[in-house]
Amino acid sequence: MLYYDIMTNKIYVKRSRRKSVAIKIDNQGIITVFCPLTYPEIKIQQLISEKRNWILTHLKRINNDNCKNVDFLDYKKLLLGGIAYDITYDDNTIKIGDIAQIKNRKDGVSSLKKWLKKRAEDKLETALKHWASVMKLLYSEFFLTQARKKWGSCDNKKRIRLNFRLIMLPEDCINYVCIHELSHLLHLNHSKNFWNTVAKFMPNYKIIKKQMKDYSFILQLF
Ligand SMILES: [Zn+2]
Known part of the structure; x- marks a missing residue:
């Protein structure tokens, strides 16, 4: 190349x-x-x-x-579950709207990232477990990633990886990625059968999939 x-x-x-x-x-x-x-x-x-x-x-x-996303790229705003919150930094504390405060911060952006990853770990695994039980499928292991190009992946050892940045997206998008990766447990490809499985659990997946494109800039954050 x-x-x-x-x-x-x-x-x-x-x-x-x-x-x-x-x-x-x-x-x-x-x-x-x-x-x-x-x-x-x-x-x-x-x-x-x-x-x-x-x-x-x-x-x-x-x-x-x-x-349009310049405030997010500057970390003046943060998306959480698809909702934008103002970020304020003072000497010791970072405020995320009025929903959270990070105290004793060292560096602004890396403290924010650490906070997001911790939150993502709980929330994304809970969503994945929920959909695995609804779909009656078993994955072997769950990992949180910080990939730049992918929201998630599933390998032939049934390990599912989800990008911590998913936490910034609306619930529907998180659900879509969980369903998508879990469907790969049945079909390790993007065949018609694969999409039929996705559609079975998320009939409007095409709309969500399209919506995900608007959020692709998030993969460049942190
Ligand atoms: Zn896929």
Whole structure:
């Protein structure tokens, strides 16, 4: 995987056994060109310059979306269960709206992170246990993660990992991720049968799944 430094954005090139060429921009603004194994570099450069306007328009839209979240990115506000709380810092205490206070803080953001992780550990495991019993499924172990790209995962040893940042999302989103990962205990893929299992326990999952995209900036916090 190599990249071009075009404008200020890096463009990654991912070669595989595919036959066609495609450019994709994810919601963090990362640009990737997918192309066949032997696709010439000069052609990639041509494609990038042809698509320049399209790339710029996309990046601008993503930037605008991220600007809305600037208070969260500055840790002036914190989402908990999808509700925004003002954060105030004084010498010794961090106040999270009027719902919690963190005393004897050392560093603001890391104290906040520690507090969130502790809260996440209880709450996410409780949600996972609840859905495991509703769905009559057994997982082997639960771990809290701080992955940057994933809300959760399930491996072939039936271990389920949930991102501590999920605690910031509305209840529906937490439930969706629990149901999604538990459904992987039956289907270790995203096949039709997998989605049927998800739908059985969350008929409106498509709406929630779409909503989750609005929260993807949270994965960059802390
Ligand atoms: Zn999945």
